[in-house]
Amino acid sequence: MGKRHGAIGIKQTIHFDWMQKAANLLQVGLDAKGIRQELHEFLSNRKGNSSESERSDQTRTFAVNNLMKIWVSPDPELIPFRDASLACLRETPSMALAIHWGMISAVYPFWFNVARQTGRLLALQDQVTQTQIINRLKEQYGDRQTVSRYARFVIRSFVAWAVLKDSDAKGCYERASPISVAEPNLAILMSESALLAIPESKCALGLLLNNPAFFPFQLPVMTGDFISQRSERIDIVRYGLDDELLKLKGD
Structure with a gap:
């Protein structure tokens, strides 16, 4: 990669x-x-x-x-x-x-x-x-x-x-x-694109959904569980009390 x-x-x-x-x-x-x-x-x-x-x-x-x-x-x-x-x-x-x-x-x-x-x-x-x-x-x-x-x-x-x-x-x-992205599956796909674009292939959920690279869009609020349950390629890792990290499976 x-x-x-x-x-x-x-x-x-x-x-x-x-x-x-x-x-x-x-x-x-x-x-x-x-x-x-x-x-x-x-x-x-x-x-x-x-x-x-x-x-x-x-x-x-x-x-x-x-x-x-x-x-x-x-x-x-x-x-x-x-x-x-x-x-x-x-x-x-x-x-x-x-x-x-x-x-x-x-x-x-x-x-x-x-x-x-x-x-x-x-x-x-x-x-x-x-x-x-x-x-x-x-x-x-x-x-x-x-x-x-x-x-x-x-x-x-x-x-x-x-x-x-x-x-x-x-x-x-x-x-x-900005373009509103209301369809959850598309928002998840865009989150995956960010993980693929980041060398570490992982990112805190909040930073991912509000990534300035998505400045032309408004992404919906989603939980890590919601994303990982609907994606075959994204895992969720919890750290601290409330923090969630999303990462690509296999990385």
């Missing part, structure tokens, strides 16, 4: 409709080769925004590789989570954004960490700047040029997904209205 948590990996702004396309192709039963071809064709006919020229072959390949890694060919330990996320997408398509958020967070913990730093800053102030987010990420990943560049792709993805809004000032963002 260490390699996944240390990687940055997202070399392109990821648009929400691209995630939908990848998941839909998987749902209709195409094999990996067929999905890759379909995604290349899909992205070759799209522009990231109206000001961009046609997507270059290299940039498109980066995007397709990211989408394949997220939905089609995730690491083996993520397959059960991927399958559960796909089932949830079929059952509650209206909550697709939250499901995709969980999936990309598990596969690319860098996305989760950019979101976590963004959410922390938004808890303190109404607006957040790209520079503030990147400075906090450098404390975690080191002052590498790739951190700055790839973090910008993730932040622009947040804007593309409409969970952050551009403000009047360049490089400054505001929070969008």
Whole structure:
């Protein structure tokens, strides 16, 4: 799991409709080769925004590789989570954004960490700047040029997904209205995504449900027992008088 948590990996702004396309192709039963071809064709006919020229072959390949890694060919330990996320997408398509958020967070913990730093800053102030987010990420990943560049792709993805809004000032963002996650099974799935994104694979219940990486969402209040009884992959560990720790089974 260490390699996944240390990687940055997202070399392109990821648009929400691209995630939908990848998941839909998987749902209709195409094999990996067929999905890759379909995604290349899909992205070759799209522009990231109206000001961009046609997507270059290299940039498109980066995007397709990211989408394949997220939905089609995730690491083996993520397959059960991927399958559960796909089932949830079929059952509650209206909550697709939250499901995709969980999936990309598990596969690319860098996305989760950019979101976590963004959410922390938004808890303190109404607006957040790209520079503030990147400075906090450098404390975690080191002052590498790739951190700055790839973090910008993730932040622009947040804007593309409409969970952050551009403000009047360049490089400054505001929070969008949060999405309420009322379906318990989806909330549990999102909790699992956080455990997969955290290197230790465990977290106190309160910190998990209120994780700033979920800043675009409002998760319901749940007990550790409620979660562990409904999840085959999450265990509960009690410590102290009232504290509950959630951890992935087998870790």
